[in-house]
Amino acid sequence: xxxxxxxxxxxxxxxxxxxxxxxxxxxxxxxxxxxxxxxxxxxxxxxxxxxxxxxxxxxxxxxxxxxxxxxxxxxxxxxxxxxxxxxxxxxxxxxxxxxxxxxxxxxxxxxxxxxxxxxxxxxxxxxxxxxxxxxxxxxxxxxxxxxxxxxxxxxxxxxxxxx
Numbered sequence: 001x002x003x004x005x006x007x008x009x010x011x012x013x014x015x016x017x018x019x020x021x022x023x024x025x026x027x028x029x030x031x032x033x034x035x036x037x038x039x040x041x042x043x044x045x046x047x048x049x050x051x052x053x054x055x056x057x058x059x060x061x062x063x064x065x066x067x068x069x070x071x072x073x074x075x076x077x078x079x080x081x082x083x084x085x086x087x088x089x090x091x092x093x094x095x096x097x098x099x100x101x102x103x104x105x106x107x108x109x110x111x112x113x114x115x116x117x118x119x120x121x122x123x124x125x126x127x128x129x130x131x132x133x134x135x136x137x138x139x140x141x142x143x144x145x146x147x148x149x150x151x152x153x154x155x156x157x158x159x160x161x162x163x
Contacts, residue, residue: 003062013070013087029087031068055090065130066091066099069111073101088161098130098162106157110148134160
């Protein structure tokens with residue numbers, strides 16, 4: 001199977017910031033998938049959670065962008081020699097070119113509107129990179145007459161992790 005150009009996950013994410021390192025840290029990050037709230041109801045059910053170590057094992061070579069549209073998905077444990085153990089790290093190790101995450105809790109409705117504007121800025125203009133589209137979207141939101149959009153607490157939460 002071929003990796004998708006874009007993988008967009010609009011769900012709940014978690015990052016437990018502890019002193020754990022390596023594989024132990026990857027156990028403490030993840031995203032909830034369909035069925036996460038029904039885990040264990042039957043022997044055939046998966047746990048419904050995609051953990052960081054499972055993300056690292058995915059083959060996302062060729063995936064230009066992963067968007068983890070959930071609260072605080074850019075957070076993680078910093079290690080002086082290894083960087084930040086986070087969901088973004090897992091997706092990058094899996095081969096994704098870039099990962100769009102958030103640094104704080106985000107409002108669902110505002111996030112949906114922000115993502116629509118981001119995708120229009122990126123995919124609606126051929127040759128635009130995700131970084132350029134994110135910068136353009138943030139500028140437009142910062143200049144918005146809507147105080148909910150123009151608040152830095154809204155648009156500044158979104159960050160792009162790439163080389």
